[in-house]
Amino acid sequence: xxxxxxxxxxxxxxxxxxxxxxxxxxxxxxxxxxxxxxxxxxxxxxxxxxxxxxxxxxxxxxxxxxxxxxxxxxxxxxxxxxxxxxxxxxxxxxxxxxxxxxxxxxxxxxxxxxxxxxxxxxxxxxxxxxxxxxxxxxxxxxxxxxxxxxxxxxxxxxxxxxxxxxxxxxxxxxxxxxxxxxxxxxxxxxxxxxxxxxxxxxxxxxxxxxxxxxxxxxxxxxxxxxxxxxxxxxxxxxxxxxxxxxxxxxxxxxxxxxxxxxxxxxxxxxxxxxxxxxxxxxxxxxxxxxxxxxxxxxxxxx
Amino acid sequence: xxxxxxxxxxxxxxxxxxxxxxxxxxxxxxxxxxxxxxxxxxxxxxxxxxxxxxxxxxxxxxxxxxxxxxxxxxxxxxxxxxxxxxxxxxxxxxxxxxxxxxxxxxxxxxxxxxxxxxxxxxxxxxxxxxxxxxxxxxxxxxxxxxxxxxxxxxxxxxxxxxxxxxxxxxxxxxxxxxxxxxxxxxxxxxxxxxxxxxxxxxxxxxxxxxxxxxxxxxxxxxxxxxxxxxxxxxxxxxxxxxxxxxxxxxxxxxxxxxxxxxxxxxxxxxxxxxxxxxxxxxxxxxxxxxxxxxxxxxxxxxxxxxxxxxxxxxxxxxxxxxxxxxxx
Numbered sequence: 001x002x003x004x005x006x007x008x009x010x011x012x013x014x015x016x017x018x019x020x021x022x023x024x025x026x027x028x029x030x031x032x033x034x035x036x037x038x039x040x041x042x043x044x045x046x047x048x049x050x051x052x053x054x055x056x057x058x059x060x061x062x063x064x065x066x067x068x069x070x071x072x073x074x075x076x077x078x079x080x081x082x083x084x085x086x087x088x089x090x091x092x093x094x095x096x097x098x099x100x101x102x103x104x105x106x107x108x109x110x111x112x113x114x115x116x117x118x119x120x121x122x123x124x125x126x127x128x129x130x131x132x133x134x135x136x137x138x139x140x141x142x143x144x145x146x147x148x149x150x151x152x153x154x155x156x157x158x159x160x161x162x163x164x165x166x167x168x169x170x171x172x173x174x175x176x177x178x179x180x181x182x183x184x185x186x187x188x189x190x191x192x193x194x195x196x197x198x199x200x201x202x203x204x205x206x207x208x209x210x211x212x213x214x215x216x217x218x219x220x221x222x223x224x225x226x227x228x229x230x231x232x233x234x235x236x237x238x239x240x241x242x243x244x245x246x247x248x249x250x251x252x253x254x255x256x257x258x259x260x261x262x263x264x265x266x267x268x269x270x271x272x273x274x275x276x277x278x279x280x281x282x283x284x285x286x287x288x289x290x291x292x293x294x295x296x297x298x299x300x301x302x
Numbered sequence: 303x304x305x306x307x308x309x310x311x312x313x314x315x316x317x318x319x320x321x322x323x324x325x326x327x328x329x330x331x332x333x334x335x336x337x338x339x340x341x342x343x344x345x346x347x348x349x350x351x352x353x354x355x356x357x358x359x360x361x362x363x364x365x366x367x368x369x370x371x372x373x374x375x376x377x378x379x380x381x382x383x384x385x386x387x388x389x390x391x392x393x394x395x396x397x398x399x400x401x402x403x404x405x406x407x408x409x410x411x412x413x414x415x416x417x418x419x420x421x422x423x424x425x426x427x428x429x430x431x432x433x434x435x436x437x438x439x440x441x442x443x444x445x446x447x448x449x450x451x452x453x454x455x456x457x458x459x460x461x462x463x464x465x466x467x468x469x470x471x472x473x474x475x476x477x478x479x480x481x482x483x484x485x486x487x488x489x490x491x492x493x494x495x496x497x498x499x500x501x502x503x504x505x506x507x508x509x510x511x512x513x514x515x516x517x518x519x520x521x522x523x524x525x526x527x528x529x530x531x532x533x534x535x536x537x538x539x540x541x542x543x544x545x546x547x548x549x550x551x552x553x554x555x556x557x558x559x560x561x562x563x564x565x566x567x568x569x570x571x572x573x574x575x576x577x578x579x580x581x582x583x584x585x586x587x588x589x590x591x592x593x594x595x596x597x598x599x600x601x602x603x604x605x606x607x608x609x610x611x612x613x614x615x616x617x618x619x620x621x622x623x624x625x626x627x628x629x630x
Contacts, residue, residue, distance in 0.1 A: 073474055074424040076450050083426075100426035103433070115477060117421075117490065119370035122400025140479040140488055148373035167480050168473040168534075171445035172630045174547055178540040183630035199547060200539040201518040202511075207538065208480070210547070215473070217483055283486070289515060290483035 003237040005033040019051040026062035029251040037069040142287035150234030161223040163241025164216040194244040219281035225296025304570035310342040317580035322591030327364040338493030362392035368417035419476030425457035455567030468574025472549040
């Protein structure tokens, strides 16, 4: 049976909001694994730190597995030191999002996040031989590649099935730049936008979303229609990437479709209602523009 | 410091050598390299001739096989590495871990360089690649400051190469799907960013509008020079204000900080632009040859050469980019 996971919160939410969000999901959401940790900006790491232990404890008590996600871009010694601390925690499995963590994790089980490039069988085999026990594939991979990687079941593979997709990471802070600030004096303006700041073209077309150093899709990926095909192709898990909506309701929709309690079409309609401002898309999976939307039956994985 | 010059054609290759490049880097005419543009790059025969010509002059040739092999089609990338090795390339520039595993196993004598697309942005990542695959040189991402480059050089056992001139990527390279989000084609998978096949220009009164995949990337007034609509160099609206949100349409030009880069321990300077013509390549390489020779002789670089380079830059505007902390 396919597992459902909750990805790390990419956005700079108020620490109490972040804590309560996870408390609520611990009680209410049919989710198997929860990924915690600051992925986007090292400057934000101190914010969730005071609540981390309580959240881990609450999730574990609710029967969830917990993993710690690393930063997506390690560019200096301070960030590397943070990652050494993360890997030294010991009892929780670490999800590496930058190649720089692999030496630290050598010889012990770890997972690979969607920021690590896995495009083909040889790369996946290499990581598995080094001790990776699971991986979340990069969002731009087409279904044909996913099927080839998942079929041999080398290690359990997960794909991002809901949320704004991470498209790029930089050392430059675009949120600060939008507010005519620099990264060093950013005033944490990213906290004003719990789903990221929508970027429009000069014609006013919503185009992308920025979140500090990260650029995300404007659209929200939804693979509800393709879940059964992907499951048959060997995909072991589906990741829901948090947005500022009722994520427990989102998780229930995915679980209900996986368990065939409701049809994908009906669930997709309800999902659209949970993110009313944000159009749904599935283009990458269909080998097309990531922002485009395609009919699930055209995927043709079977 | 070694000058590593680009060549997208045999003519540009000859021009780079004539202008004084120590090394020229090239790619095959297919999806195995990150400048997979129509009419560009080398056949095996052309590469054979290029390598012979370079070696006669005791110069070097690096072959970029720096896209990520597609699942089920890795043989195409394996062949590219095999051909480069068979023809005597001085190094191959790789980005994919599976391909590095193949190259280090199949061609243990072949020198491997780490492409900027492999996103090794810290000493820990560089050491991973060096220890695991015997990588001998890393091309650093264009997101590090000179200070960070110096710290990295002090901590890693291999050479570093940095971008000195040309296109300026504001994102960590090899980790960007902006192009495929809008056009379906990406640097990692297809070897193209913001491909010309998806570009349209249209007149709106006095203004010229550029589009990528149907979306407006920029709008130029009558007095503005119109540029190519590379996605991250566009003008967008955030928080109610239009701006070059990600990056201005500028070129990188590290000419003014060559002494700092040398002091930071950088072994080689890379000039971007395999898509450029031979006249451009010749001009940039000759200017950098003069700068490096002067730097080695006198310890500094002449301001007029730096200014001349600025005039060759994209949009006639240059930046030292992420090498300065203010860029962030």
